[in-house]
Amino acid sequence: MAAAPTKENQPVPAVIPAGRLAAITLASVAGGVHLVLIAQQASVWWGYGALMAAIAAIEIGIAVALVVRPTPGVIITGIVGVTASIVLYVVSRTSGLPFGPGPARAAHFTDPFHAGHPDFSFLQGRAESVGALDLGCLVAEIALIVLLVTLLPESRRRAVTNALCAVGIALWGLRWAGVLA
Amino acid sequence: MQYTRRDALKVGLFGSAALALPLQRAASGLSVLDDRMPSSNLPKPFTLPLRLPPVAVPVATHDGEDCYRIAIKETRLEILPGFRTTVWAYDGTVPGPTIIARQGRRAKVRFINQLPLRHPTLKYTPWTSVHLHGSASLPSDDGYASDITYPGEYKDYRYPNFQHARTLWYHDHGVHHTAENVNMGQAAQYHMYDAHERSLPLPQGAYDVPLTISDRMFTKTGEFLFDTNDNSGMYGDVILVNGVPWPVMKVQRRKYRFRILNGSVSRAYEYSLSTGDPFTVIATDGGLMPYPQTVTRMRHIMAERYEVVIDFARYRPGTRIVLQNRNPKNNIAYPNIDKIMAFDVTDEPFSSANNEIPAALDPDCPVMNLQPSQSVKTRRIELRRQHGLWTVNGHTWDDVVASGFTLTEAKPVRDTVEIWELVNGSGGWQHPLHIHLIDFKLLDRNGRPPFAYERGPKDVVYLGENETVRVIARFEGVGKYMIHCHNLVHEDHDMMSQFEVVDPNAPGEDPLGRRARNGSFEPDDPL
Numbered sequence: 227m228a229a230a231p232t233k234e235n236q237p238v239p240a241v242i243p244a245g246r247l248a249a250i251t252l253a254s255v256a257g258g259v260h261l262v263l264i265a266q267q268a269s270v271w272w273g274y275g276a277l278m279a280a281i282a283a284i285e286i287g288i289a290v291a292l293v294v295r296p297t298p299g300v301i302i303t304g305i306v307g308v309t310a311s312i313v314l315y316v317v318s319r320t321s322g323l324p325f326g327p328g329p330a331r332a333a334h335f336t337d338p339f340h341a342g343h344p345d346f347s348f349l350q351g352r353a354e355s356v357g358a359l360d361l362g363c364l365v366a367e368i369a370l371i372v373l374l375v376t377l378l379p380e381s382r383r384r385a386v387t388n389a390l391c392a393v394g395i396a397l398w399g400l401r402w403a404g405v406l407a
Numbered sequence: 408m409q410y411t412r413r414d415a416l417k418v419g420l421f422g423s424a425a426l427a428l429p430l431q432r433a434a435s436g437l438s439v440l441d442d443r444m445p446s447s448n449l450p451k452p453f454t455l456p457l458r459l460p461p462v463a464v465p466v467a468t469h470d471g472e473d474c475y476r477i478a479i480k481e482t483r484l485e486i487l488p489g490f491r492t493t494v495w496a497y498d499g500t501v502p503g504p505t506i507i508a509r510q511g512r513r514a515k516v517r518f519i520n521q522l523p524l525r526h527p528t529l530k531y532t533p534w535t536s537v538h539l540h541g542s543a544s545l546p547s548d549d550g551y552a553s554d555i556t557y558p559g560e561y562k563d564y565r566y567p568n569f570q571h572a573r574t575l576w577y578h579d580h581g582v583h584h585t586a587e588n589v590n591m592g593q594a595a596q597y598h599m600y601d602a603h604e605r606s607l608p609l610p611q612g613a614y615d616v617p618l619t620i621s622d623r624m625f626t627k628t629g630e631f632l633f634d635t636n637d638n639s640g641m642y643g644d645v646i647l648v649n650g651v652p653w654p655v656m657k658v659q660r661r662k663y664r665f666r667i668l669n670g671s672v673s674r675a676y677e678y679s680l681s682t683g684d685p686f687t688v689i690a691t692d693g694g695l696m697p698y699p700q701t702v703t704r705m706r707h708i709m710a711e712r713y714e715v716v717i718d719f720a721r722y723r724p725g726t727r728i729v730l731q732n733r734n735p736k737n738n739i740a741y742p743n744i745d746k747i748m749a750f751d752v753t754d755e756p757f758s759s760a761n762n763e764i765p766a767a768l769d770p771d772c773p774v775m776n777l778q779p780s781q782s783v784k785t786r787r788i789e790l791r792r793q794h795g796l797w798t799v800n801g802h803t804w805d806d807v808v809a810s811g812f813t814l815t816e817a818k819p820v821r822d823t824v825e826i827w828e829l830v831n832g833s834g835g836w837q838h839p840l841h842i843h844l845i846d847f848k849l850l851d852r853n854g855r856p857p858f859a860y861e862r863g864p865k866d867v868v869y870l871g872e873n874e875t876v877r878v879i880a881r882f883e884g885v886g887k888y889m890i891h892c893h894n895l896v897h898e899d900h901d902m903m904s905q906f907e908v909v910d911p912n913a914p915g916e917d918p919l920g921r922r923a924r925n926g927s928f929e930p931d932d933p934l
Contacts, residue, residue, distance in 0.1 A: 312425045319429035355637075356433035364429070368422045375418060376410065387417040394421035401428055407530055 242293070245373055250292045252370040253304070256311075257285030259363040273325070281311045288370075298382050305374050305386060308367050309393060315364055316397060320406040322353045353407065439634045444625040446742050449645060450488055452653035453727070453749040460595065460617065460649055463504035466934065472513045472565075474934050475506060479535055479593060480521040486650060490629025495522050495533060496592030501650040502619045502670065503577070503595030508568045510601035516577075517934040519561040520923075526587065529633060533558060533588060534581045539597060540710060541575035541692055541866055542566055543844055546886035546918035550580035552804060552903060553812070556923035563934065570846075571772070571864075572604035573694035574666040574712040576619075582804060586641060586672050586895035590633050594619065594670045604695060608763040610664040610716065616656075620707075620747060621647050621670040635896045636739070638797075639836065640673030644741035646732070648748045655727075655749040659757035662718045662764070664689070669707045672895045674738050675837060675869070678747065679704040681729035684721070687764055690714035693846035693864025695769035700859040706735055708839040708869040710893040713860065716764055717750070724754035737836050737872065774846045774864045777879045781824040786817050789830040790838045790870065790892060790902060797902030799890060804903040812919065814904070816890060819882040821910040826850065826879050831870040838870045838897065843888035844908070847880035867893055882908045886915025 242250070260282035268275025288304035317323055375386060400406045410418070465473040482499030483491040497503025497518075508514050522533040534557050538550025547554065548564045556562045575597040579588035596617045605611075622643035624632040635641050645652050669676060680686060680703075688700045692712050699716075707713060722728065730747040734740050769775075789800055796803050800816050807814045819825050827847075831838050846864040849857035853874055861868075868876050891903035907915065 309421075316425055316428050320432050353432060356429050361429070364425065368425055372418060372422070375414065383414060387414045390421040391417035394417075394424045397424035397428060398420075401424075404530070406428060407432065 245376055246292055246296060249370055249373040249377065250289045252366045252373065253285050253289035253292065253308075256308070256363050256366045256370060257282045257287075257289060259359060259366075260285060260311075263359075274323075277314070281307075281314075284308075284311070285367075292377075296377065298378055301374050301377050302382065302386060305371055305390075308371055308374070309390065312364065312367050312371075313393065313397070315360065315367075317406065318354050319356050319360075320353055320401070439632065442626045443632055443644070444487070444627050444629070446644070448487075448627075449625075449743075450652050452743055452746050453655040453729075455488070455651050455654050457654035457656040457748065458649050458651050460502045460619070461498070461500060461504045463498075463506045469515075472515045473508070475514065475516040476519065476934050477503065477516055478519045478521050481523065484650070486623075486647070487625060487629055487645075487652065490625070492625070492629050492631060494592035494631075495588065497577075497595050501592040501594075501647075503593070505595060505617055506577070506597040508566070508597065508599045510568055510570070510572060510599055513568055514566040515563055515934070516566065517561055517563045518556065520556045520558050522558045524558050528630075529587055531584050531587060533584065533591075535579050535588060535593070536581040537562075537564055537577055538580035538843075539564065539566055539575055539577045540841070541570075541573055541597075541712070542568075543570060543884055545884075546888065546916045547921040549843060549888060549918065551887075551918035552580055552582040552585075552889060553808060554919050554922065555581050557925075560923040560925040562921075562923040568599055570599065571694040571769070572599055572601040573692070573864075574598055574617075574668065574690065574714060576668050576670065576710075576712065578670070580889075583899050583901075586635070586899050587633060589670070589895055590623070590631055590641060590672050594621070594668075596666065596668055598666070603769065607695075607765055607768065608761050609689065609765075610662050611761045614662065614758075614761065615664045615666070617666045617668070618648055618748075619650075619668045619670045620676065621672075622674045622744075623647055638795075638896055638900045640738075640894055640896050642674055642739035642741075643671075644744065646744065646747055653743065653746055653748060655751055657753050657755075658719045658750045659753060659755050660720045660722065660724070661757045661759065662716050662720070662762050665715045665717065666712065667707065667715055668712050669709050671709050673709065673897075675706060675708040675735045675839075676747070677704060677706045677733040677735050679731050679733060680717070681727075681731055682722075684728075686718075687716045688713055688860040688863075689716055689764060689768055691861065691863030692866040693772075693774065695772065696863030697770045697772055697775050698767055698862075699764050700862060702858075702860050704733065705858070705860045706869055706871075708837065708867065708893070709895070710839055710841055710867045711865075711869070719750065719752050722752045724752055726752045728752070735837070735871075772864055774848050774880065775862075777824055777848055777881060779826060779850060779879060782826040782879060783823045784819070785826045785828060787828045787830060788816060788840070788890065789832065790840065791832060797892060797897040797900055799892075799902055799904040802904045803901035804891075805901055807903075807905055812887070812905075815887065815907045816904050817906040818909050819906065821885050821908050821913075822881065822883060824879060824881045826877055829868060829870055829876045829878060831872065831874050834872045836894075837872055837874075838902070839867050839893040840870050840890070841867045841893045842878075842880070842890050842906075844884050845880045845882060847878040850877040850879055852876050884908055885910045885913055887918050 264278040284307040291300040467474040534555035579593040624643040887907045
């Protein structure tokens, strides 16, 4: 005898609603852009290449999951992953990522002789320039988050939008504090 | 697919930060040049008189040393008429005070970093390291890039002054921020004289004139503007000579000796006189050439020093002679970049003493007498761009740092002679390659003899597009010294490595072994 259908294991309807379809498309586009950038970023540093691959895997995974199993848990995981990707992007285009080949130079400034100096700007990397491809990807990711939020049940939305709001406030705060140039 | 107004606001806050911050950064980058002072507000060439930098005065003589104290500090100078420009300079002057040293008498200079903690627009911390360029100083006194002095600290640099007479210069060498610091004004000449040079009838005193040539760009409010063109180089639209835009100098009808330093961050020049007349090169980076060389044009890349004699006796009073710049390729041109300065010939009476150029200047110059047969090893040093970084043999200074300062490009044995083959395989840019510690002689350039004006002791070589230059040197001294591109933007990003002169019986001094200090000075300290 088949298990009684519950909210979590209901079969996915054959027709995908427009909102979810748009989210699938945007996740695929964003994941595809990151996929394309793996080789270029890996030529700078293998770690950046790995990061691109991880983001691409997350975003393409979200697209697949939205097709086969669009549960609230999957959607929240998607929002967290895409938000992390966006935050990394903002840091890389403002102050530069604080890890990788550039910031490795910081190591020799941390000797005890110079301990206590109040400025830690040397821990920052170098900001990358904003390009058309990555800007397009960013717009796709923001739109993806907007759509993913709408796919959440009402009961989960508030916590998620509060978290997004907190991230936004943190980014603006870091900008005003001068941490993000 | 609905949003409450509250949810829309919250997500909108996130989206605004995500989109606006990178765009704002990109827009501010684009606007750097938008803020450039319009050409119409720049002074017309040859309207301002040439100034000479001040001469440094020792504050004490102690233990056989002349002791100087130089503050690296912020001041505001009138460089463009009607505007005040913030500079971060040696004793607050651009160029800084000239130090004049006698061969055989040591000097100690306390450089005190009195700069603010952060640059107001470039947002970097102005740590400093001072390199006396042309001096065979000990490693810890050589301005090792990572041997930095933070704002509020000072460091005493000891200069041995045992080499031949020459024009040296001191400038910032702090890791990753040399270009910004030099652009803010941290450069000055240092003249060392010796008995042989003083015995020659070359122009001296008022007729021995330092000319530090550099380029700058200014904002509409008169502040220095800094733009690296995606780390290819900083090219200004104003030529400064001794800190004066396109100055004019009154000259008498006799010979003058000009100590010309290219103190630019990235700009190379090619000089000629507007009359087409020749001039005579008498000295290069490492001092007097064996024999004077007469030329009608010469290239001059960053950090090189050439001493040039121009004879104004052939001109009638009232004649204006312009020192022109033919703007070598891969340097960004602006209106009036083709002019450096002008000389107005007067009919003032003048002294006829020391008004000659001897046929031989320093034929016994040791480095210029080195022969390829003396070389025990040939090495290749290649400068190239790799993954967006400028590299020396594929290495950057970050690689040196990551190695715990053990990575070296070469380990020549003390007092041996080597040939180094210096290679720039690119057609897109030139590199001024500087090898610390040593003087070298150019053997050939792309297999052909070096230019006439390069036939003297050198420590920087113009590595033009697709050029290979072979140099020969004796490696005296011991320890680790830097080798780098003197396009300071390339140097900062990160075309710098090091070599180590080794002596099995005497380990070299640690270049990081004597660091900057902070706090108050010792009570019995002469400085």
